[in-house]
Amino acid sequence: MNRITRRSVLAGTAGSIGALAAPGIVRAATVKELTFFYPVTVSAPMAQIIDGYCQQYAKESGVTVKASYAGTYPDALSKAITAIRGGNGPQFSVLLTSDIHTVQALDLVVPLEDIGLDAADRKWLDGFWPAFMFNTKVGGKTWSVPFQRSTEIMLYNKEAFAKAGLDPDHYPTDWKAQGEAARKLTNRTGSPQTWGVQLAADITSGHWTFGALTAGNDVNLMNDAGTEVFFDVPKSVATLEYWVDLSKTYNATPPGVTYWSTLVTNFLRGDTAIICTSSGNLSAVTAGAKFAFDAALPAGNPTPGTVVGGGNVYIFKHASKEEQKAALAFARWLTAPERAADWSIRTGYVAVTRDAFDTKTMQDYIAKHPVAGRPKSFLPSARGELSTFEDARIQTLLENHIAAALSGKATPAAALQAAQAEATAILRRYKNM
Amino acid sequence: MERHPVAGWLFVLPATVFILSFTDLPLVATLASSLYTAPFAGHPGHYVGLDNYNGLIADPAFRQSLWNNVLYAAVTVPAAVVLAMAMALAVNAAIPGRAWLRLSFFLPTMLPMIAVGTIWLFFYTPQYGLVDRFTSLIGLGQINWLGDTSTALPAMMAIAIWKQAGFFMIFYLAALQNIPPPLREAAALEGVSRFYFFRRVTLPLLGPTTLFVMVTAAINAFSVVDHVVEMTQGGPDNASSLLLYYVYATGFRYWNTHAAAAATMVLVLILSLLAALMFGVFGRKVHYR
Structure with a gap:
């Protein structure tokens, strides 16, 4: 049911993206609204969870993030490519980590270094499990942010x-x-x-x-x-x-x-x-x-x-500098330890940072379900x-x-x-x- | 009466615009696209003549998809026609529960192909799937229908036949009810056997319907691939890949749009040939009243 409603909303959001994608001068320096695509591949109420995060983020930061359900991973990529080629694509999207070279060849994404990283950003990026940086950090640049990883x-x-x-x-x-x-x-x-x-x-x-x-x-x-x-x-x-x-x-x-x-x-x-x-x-x-x-x-x-395996957050080249910065800020917020732990518990994905495993929420959950802690010990062999x-x-x-x-x-x-x-x-x- | 050449043109303008913009222009654009390469590494796309077509011929996946599709059409078209006719004859007779039978024969037609794919995915599942439960009842072992290179395509064919036979049955039913009752009465007077009546009277009168049904089934065989997308994605080892699925995968999964354009032109050519063959050659031999 949830999926169907999200799908029908898609058409509506496409219109509002159009307004956003208007020439850069029209856009205010501070971004008030962002849109992103995400695929659903596990049997969890993803739409509900992601909408919850977006509402919370709007409250905390004043930036409205519109999440559009986009089908499977390949669907999400095709929809993003089609929307961007049509001139009104989302500013960022969750796509397969392994699509990194493909999206590079299509000239779709911007490496995080080119958006601009400060010391705190760099420290944040160092906090991800090294295994999740394969297919993410290539040629000295970081092309995406680990998110729903397995x-x-x-x-x-x-x-x-x-x-x-x-x-x-x-x-x-x-x-x-x-x-x-x-x-x-x-x-x-x-x-x-x-x-x-x-x-x-x-x-x-x-x-x-x-x-x-x-x-x-x-x-x-x-x-x-x-x-x-x-x-x-x-x-x-x-x-x-x-x-x-x-x-x-x-x-x-x-x-x-x-x-x-x-x-x-x-x-x-x-x-x-x-x-x-x-x-x-x-x-x-x-x-x-x-x-x-x-x-x-x-x-x-x-x-x-x-x-x-799994998906990362990619930020698109066609978005304005301010939008890219805003998308990066959202991605950082999304992978903060407490949220990463919550996301992991509710979806079954592996918490993407070391700090997330150290949160009390995650520790309590692992104490109750020891099997949820196993992937942590597998990651060094991945x-x-x-x-x-x-x-x-x-x-x-x-x-x-x-x-x-x-x-x-x-x-x-x-x-x-x-x-x-x-x-x-x-x-x-x-x-x- | 005065003649208004401008008015005449204005009357056909809307239809012309629609045909041009939704049929002819895309066809020309596809043809043009199939002769170029995609922009690559900073270089714009350029004219390559028939290179994309040569690339198709060299691709084993394309050759197999083409061959699969020929087999698929060769089996599903006659099978759906024969089954539809048999079902129509069965439910045309005055038998108890006729309406219920008609409905159940027609039911698969009303389902969207994606739903059909999902249902049959379950039917074909090894161990607890419906088909496997049935075959184990009659002593046949487990068959991995969608997971074996030799059974995946036949499994897809069965779905296509099941899905469209009920639809074609409706056309046959209509045709059967248009056969004038005096013909049957005359035949009864002459003491003609039922089979003779069917062969010499019913079958020829069903000719136009059969032509229509065959054209539709053949076009479906080349243009309906939702179940392939849903169930096997062309696997295993391209065993269930059909031409349109190849076009879809090449264009929208591999983003090789110019190769996909070339494959589309091959598909268009096949469909045009089919239509020409059906209407041009067989069409003249069909009995029209």
């Missing part, structure tokens, strides 16, 4: 572990142990039928799962500049072979592509004992699980690792999400080739070589930019 985690059913004779207090840390555990958790003949582990490989989630697995094999999928990918290096190939083996050798996961949207339901129903999912789902699983569960890092080869120029295209082609390998249509090596060749051809022109 990390890939393994959720496992402790009761199923105990029943299968596994240690429910220690999740396996290396690939082989994880595969063997998943095999023991699988039951395909009796009733109820269960799978040991499920990992999502559908479009938009497959590259993220692969990123978590490759992090555990100590390999990056791309360079920092976003101009080169490492899909076909031996360590990446070995990682995909392991993923295929979970079905082929360990018989612990269904063959073919598993959809992201089915994971949490399968886990809560007890249809699968382990899922590889986003920390953003912790709140939903905590609320819905009728059994004891815990979160762990995905096993590695031999050291566990994972990947970060790497950046696959992020290149034309990232949506590169991620999709990787996902399609991973699907070919998981369906048995191609060997992991052949699939990743094909993905590497296609990606290299696309990225060639960005190398000498």
Whole structure:
């Protein structure tokens, strides 16, 4: 219901943005009104929470911030691009962190340094978890502000572990142990039928799962500049072979592509004992699980690792200097420790700064729900999400080739070589930019 | 009567303006756009001739989307036509609960395609999805319909057939009720079998309807992709990617608008050919009263 109302409001706000985007001279030096787009990707009452923040901010600062619900992450990007090209876009937006190179190439965003940072701003930016600055700080400049951030985690059913004779207090840390555990958790003949582990490989989630697995094999999928990918290096190939083996050798996961949207339901129903999912789902699983569960890092080869994801606040180039400054001030307010803690508790996203974890609110919540504190200990082992120029295209082609390998249509090596060749051809022109 | 050439032009002006601005100009603009590159790294876009088209041919995802779409049309068009005709014949007869049957056949048509996608996403879910529950009842194992490269496209076809057959049934029902009763009475007098009557009288009289339905179904096969966006996003391994989905992804997810323009022109060409074939060749062979 809330979503529908927000959508219908969109048309109304578009009109008022038009007034704002009028020539700079008309605009007063002090900005009174800002508009931003945000996507919704987790099952929390986001519109309500964000509207609440905006009202509070208006009271404290006198600046009205209008939040427009914009669909999924790709929807939010398309809407922002279309609105900006049409001459009346929002001044800032929550977009995928991994879109950094893509929005740079489209010449849409302004680095925070160019807006102007004072000492307090710099100290604020240093307070974010280093893992959340991957794909955020590139080439010495900060391109966005970490906001709704997450990390890939393994959720496992402790009761199923105990029943299968596994240690429910220690999740396996290396690939082989994880595969063997998943095999023991699988039951395909009796009733109820269960799978040991499920990992999502559908479009938009497959590259993220692969990123978590490759992090555990100590390999990056791309360079920092976003101009080169490492899909076909031996360590990446070995990682995909392991993923295929979970079905082929360990018989612990269904063959073919598993959809992201089915994971949490399968886990809560007890249809699968382990899922590889986003920390953003912790709140939903905590609320819905009728059994004891815990979160762990995905096993590695031999050291566990994972990947970060989620969205950052990007400030747009087309906005006036004053609007950019006002947007930056709002972003800073939005990520202040108390708010970041509140946001984390109500949505399931990871609190983006160290200080947020130290607030009393967060400490009390973690004391009640220890699992909510886990992501903090995972962050040091996390790497950046696959992020290149034309990232949506590169991620999709990787996902399609991973699907070919998981369906048995191609060997992991052949699939990743094909993905590497296609990606290299696309990225060639960005190398000498 | 006086002739007013200016008045005549003024009368057609509104229609002309609309056709020009909403059909012809966008087509020309798309064609032009498909011959240029996007501005890149400070350089403005420039004319590249057929480079964007060559790029499409070189893209395995485009070739697969095109081939998928041909298969998709080749299966969904005849299947929807046959099913629609069968349903119309069934509910045209005087049977109990006829209104209820008609309604249930027509129901899928009234749902928006996005809602259909969401419903079928649940139907196809492995383990607790409706289809899997049914197949496990009759002893077939689990089938990951949308997660296997060989079943994803057939799964999409089934949705398209289910969605549009009820709509086409309405047209067949109307046509069936327009068949003059004396024909049936005459046939009964002659002692003609029901099948013979259907083959020699009903089927030919349904000809114009069939042509219309086939054109509509073929156009739908190339222009309705909401369920692909909602359910598989073309995956796995491009198995369920259709041409219009390729255009959408290229244009609005990858922001490669000039390549998308070229793919759009290919789509327009296919649709024009279909229309020409249907109306030009088959149209003349259809019996009109």
